[in-house]
Amino acid sequence: MSYQLQQLAKKITELSGITVEIVGDPTTNIDKISTIDKAGSKDITFLANAKYKKHLENCSAGAVILAESELDAWSGSALVMSNPYVGFAVVAQVLDNTPQQPMNIHPSAVVSSTAKVSKNCSIAANAVVEDDAVIGxxxxxxxxxxxGRGTMLGDNSRVWPNTTIYHGVTLGKNCTVHSNSVIGADGFGYAPQSIDGDQHWIKIPQLGGVTIGDNTEIGASTTIDRGAIDDTVIGQGVIIDNQIQIGHNVSIGDYTAIAAGTMIAGSTKIGRNVTIGGVCAISGHLTIVDKAFITGRSFVMKDIKEVGVYSSGMPATTNKEWRNNTARYRKLTELFDRVKKLENK
Structure with a gap:
């Protein structure tokens, strides 16, 4: 479906609140979004990073989304705004061609007679909806x-194929859960008991659920454990990447972003607007303040009480340099003791 440039400008303002100025022909027809180097006359592209400005000279796009400061490099039609990347995001939503499921229940789906299923929903082949579930x-x-039994899926949410949502889970409105994710599995709860010299583990049934707020997206193959007594809670507007583990009774505040491969141990409380990079490990029973920024591969072992950027780990370097640094690191205690003796003389 084609949109005129003026229609896209209106959509951007409606959905983002950002004022958009149209430069050039407002009736320019746009079919799809494309990159600067591949865009054609029916495409719209965007410039959100100044280092790509040089590519505008040879760009053939029908229009470009850019900031006023970059307009000197482009002579064609444009949508000019203060945040071109947000403009790109909104236009991508408008032009989104992701296939939608037919609004019906496939004959092979198994839906309990006690489940409350809205008339306008889609349940695909071989899906199972258990007793007392509510489908919006x-x-x-x-x-x-x-x-699972008693689980609630809010209006306009989408659960991609082969996802498992256990009993007693509440998924808010306008949420997306990508394939192979598991929500509501048992948390890692066991009581240690010594029996005849061996350490035995006594299972603690996980009696809570999982509550997920509106407008949250959960990436593929992510696992969110149910609470031991109270629910594990994910706020609204949270974005969770692929292959993330969230332990029981974790609480994640609104609009927090977590990149792929991160592991969060049980009962940790993460604030609002926190950014957590990829492959981080966060210990249990911690508190992380609102708006903290944790860079990738960080290992968080204590509370973060002040807003700031937090890092750990060692960036990649040549193998030779890494081996030398590792050898020196192993001698730090010896070096410290030698310096201490010199200071005490």
Whole structure:
């Protein structure tokens, strides 16, 4: 479907609140979004990073989304705004061509007679919806999904194929859960008991659930454990990348972003607007303040009480340099003791 440039400008303002100035022909027809180097006359592209400005000279796009400060490098039609990247995001939503499921229940789906399923929803082949589940309006449940007893899926949410959502989970409105994720599995809860010299582990049934706020997106193959007594809670507007482990009774504040491969141990409380880079490890029973920024591969072992950027780990370097640094690191205690003796003389 084509949109005129003036229609896209209106959409950007409606959805983001950012004023957009149209430069050139407002009736320019746009079919799709593309990169600067591949865009054609029916495409729109964007410039959000000044280092790509040089590519505008040879760009053939029908229009470009850019900031006023970059307008001197472009002579064609444009949408000029203070945050071109947000403009790109909104236009991408408008032009999104992701396939949608038909709004019906596939004959092979198994839906309990006690489940409350809206008339306008989609349940694909081989999906299972158990007793007392509640499926909201315009919900799409992909092929092979499992929705457990008493679980609630909010309006306009989408669960991609082969996802498992256990019993007693609440998923808010306008949420997305990508394939192979598991929400509501048992948390890692065991009581140690010594028996005849061996350490035995006594299972603690996980009696809580998982509550996920509106407008949250959960990446593929991510696991969110249910609470031991109270629920594990994910706020609204949270974005969770692929292959992330969230332990039982973790609480994640609104609009927090977590990149792939991160592991969060049980009962940790993460504030609002926190950014957590990829492959981080966060110990249990910690508190992380609102708006903290944790860079990738960090290991968080104590509370973060002040806003700031936090890092750990060692960036990649040549193998030779890494081996030399490792050898020196192993001698730090010896070096410290030698310096201490010199200071005491």
């Amino acid at each position: 309006e315009n919900v799409q449940i992909g092929a092979g999904c499992f929705v």
